[in-house]
Amino acid sequence: MHPYLNQISKINLFKSLSLDTIEQHIFKDSIIKSFEKGEVIKGRGDCLNHMIVLLFGKIQTEIVDFNGKIFVIEQIKAPFVPAIGFIFSKVSLPMDIIAVEKTTILFIKKEEIFSLLMKNKEFLEIFLENIGNKVNFLSNKLQINTLKTIREKIFYYLIQLYNQQMSDKIVLQNSLEELSQLFGIARPSLSRVFSDLEKEGIILKKKNEIKILNKDYISNLFENKK
Amino acid sequence: MHPYLNQISKINLFKSLSLDTIEQHIFKDSIIKSFEKGEVIKGRGDCLNHMIVLLFGKIQTEIVDFNGKIFVIEQIKAPFVPAIGFIFSKVSLPMDIIAVEKTTILFIKKEEIFSLLMKNKEFLEIFLENIGNKVNFLSNKLQINTLKTIREKIFYYLIQLYNQQMSDKIVLQNSLEELSQLFGIARPSLSRVFSDLEKEGIILKKKNEIKILNKDYISNLFENKK
Numbered sequence: 029m030h031p032y033l034n035q036i037s038k039i040n041l042f043k044s045l046s047l048d049t050i051e052q053h054i055f056k057d058s059i060i061k062s063f064e065k066g067e068v069i070k071g072r073g074d075c076l077n078h079m080i081v082l083l084f085g086k087i088q089t090e091i092v093d094f095n096g097k098i099f100v101i102e103q104i105k106a107p108f109v110p111a112i113g114f115i116f117s118k119v120s121l122p123m124d125i126i127a128v129e130k131t132t133i134l135f136i137k138k139e140e141i142f143s144l145l146m147k148n149k150e151f152l153e154i155f156l157e158n159i160g161n162k163v164n165f166l167s168n169k170l171q172i173n174t175l176k177t178i179r180e181k182i183f184y185y186l187i188q189l190y191n192q193q194m195s196d197k198i199v200l201q202n203s204l205e206e207l208s209q210l211f212g213i214a215r216p217s218l219s220r221v222f223s224d225l226e227k228e229g230i231i232l233k234k235k236n237e238i239k240i241l242n243k244d245y246i247s248n249l250f251e252n253k254k
Numbered sequence: 255m256h257p258y259l260n261q262i263s264k265i266n267l268f269k270s271l272s273l274d275t276i277e278q279h280i281f282k283d284s285i286i287k288s289f290e291k292g293e294v295i296k297g298r299g300d301c302l303n304h305m306i307v308l309l310f311g312k313i314q315t316e317i318v319d320f321n322g323k324i325f326v327i328e329q330i331k332a333p334f335v336p337a338i339g340f341i342f343s344k345v346s347l348p349m350d351i352i353a354v355e356k357t358t359i360l361f362i363k364k365e366e367i368f369s370l371l372m373k374n375k376e377f378l379e380i381f382l383e384n385i386g387n388k389v390n391f392l393s394n395k396l397q398i399n400t401l402k403t404i405r406e407k408i409f410y411y412l413i414q415l416y417n418q419q420m421s422d423k424i425v426l427q428n429s430l431e432e433l434s435q436l437f438g439i440a441r442p443s444l445s446r447v448f449s450d451l452e453k454e455g456i457i458l459k460k461k462n463e464i465k466i467l468n469k470d471y472i473s474n475l476f477e478n479k480k
Contacts, residue, residue, distance in 0.1 A: 072417040072418065072420070073417070073418060073419070073420040091413055091414060091417045092413075092417065093413050093416075093469075093472060093473055093476065094413070094416060094422075094466050094469040094472055094473070095469050095470065095472075095473045097473055097476075099413075099476070101397065112386070112389065113385075113386040113387070113388075113389030113390040113393065114386065114390065115382075115386065116379065116382035116383045116385075116386040117383055117386045117387055117390060118383060119390075119418060119427070120418050120419075121417075121418070122414040122415070122417045122418040123414075123417055124417075142375060142378060142379070145371070145372070145378060146371070146372045146373075146375065146378065147372075149368060149372065152368060152371060152372065153342065153368070156341075156342035156385075157342045157343055157344060159339075159342075159382075159385050159386075159389065160338070160339040160340065160341065160342040160343045160385075161339070161343055162339075162389055163338065163339030163385065163388055163389060163392065164339040164340065164343060164345075166389065166392035166393060166396060167339065167392060169396060170392060170395060170396055170399065171327065173396065173399055187317055187318075187319050187320070187325075188317060188348040188349075189348070190319075190320060191298040191299070191317045191318065191347075191348045191349055191350075192298065192299060192345060192346050192347070192348040193299070193346075194298065194299040201345070240320050243319075243320035243321050244321065246319060246320055246321075247319055247320070247321045247323055250319065250323075250325070
């Protein structure tokens with residue numbers, strides 16, 4: 029068994045693939061490479077001919093300004109597939125991808141991905157589901173970004189789930205960690221607002237289930253924004 | 255020739271398909287339906303079993319709050335494929351899709367899309383390129399959203415292109431219309447700032463080509479933000 033099989037199967041994108049398929053297709057023609065702290069994994073201006081699979085370690089994306097000053101855009105921990113929007117794009121990478129610590133990357137040829145997508149329907153389905161979820165997450169984050177307070181963000185999110193689930197008992201679909209990423213706020217702040225809302229009798233929260241007790245409070249919250 | 259062939263071929267996603275393929279696969283098992291103003295095209299809580307192709311007209315997406323109050327999220331004009339993130343997602347639609355005027359929709363079975371993606375490599379490539387571009391556009395917009403002034407937004411965008419193109423002469427990749435969408439500002443405001451920047455000798459703009467004249471101005475602009 030390939031020593032990294034366990035690690036790659038932790039990534040949602042590859043979960044539908046049998047271990048055999050991963051061994052035969054993903055690892056066969058792929059390159060595994062280690063990078064030391066500070067090394068460039070992919071440089072700006074490059075076109076991606078491979079899917080970059082971050083197996084171990086941590087990377088960051090950086091851009092430089094016209095004077096060569098560096099700005100860090102984001103840091104990403106393994107296991108993850110970064111820059112997924114650029115793999116199939118015709119534009120070149122607008123940033124450097126740099127190892128922040130000792131990092132192991134699996135480079136899978138784009139052609140191998142295409143061939144797997146065309147052969148394996150389950151892989152195609154999971155792949156499109158993953159990119160679709162990414163599009164939804166980003167669109168949603170953009171909408172939530174326009175709201176100022178944490179309370180507005182929380183209720184906008186709950187209203188969406190209510191529209192999706194069509195029930196007064198709303199089942200949260202994300203962990204607090206994921207929600208704090210979606211809202212762009214620290215997790216302790218989010219927890220505090222949730223418990224404030226309970227104390228004020230606006231919601232009732234049991235594990236990941238939420239019941240709305242004061243619907244008018246929420247309507248007024250958004251009413252006053254207009 | 256199918257009467258809507260011309261309209262569907264205006265959509266990027268379908269540009270790679272031959273007219274024959276569109277006639278045989280896209281139109282064969284698909285449903286074309288017209289909606290009057292105010293009619294629900296797809297309701298919240300539904301799962302999408304079809305790709306929705308907006309051929310003619312205009313739609314809007316809406317959510318309702320816990321008291322049944324309606325909020326409009328966005329309006330979309332034909333031709334377009336809305337809610338693309340939800341087509342392959344397992345979650346149900348968190349909003350209503352409503353016709354704003356007389357609207358014609360082509361519903362293509364998800365299964366037909368899968369089958370075409372697995373048979374036609376060019377379609378697969380264009381399809382993934384389109385979704386990839388969407389992911390890039392949204393990520394980019396999220397980053398640009400965190401910047402306050404139009405000048406910061408413009409230079410952040412130009413710095414990205416500079417990193418991509420690795421040249422001092424930057425070729426704009428978007429129309430002013432697209433840029434104003436990306437920045438979330440009105441087009442006349444954007445034009446005004448571009449001409450101010452020229453008057454102040456910070457940039458030189460010739461059609462879609464930009465030369466940076468005052469690099470320090472830009473470095474200072476971002477420096478002062480920290």
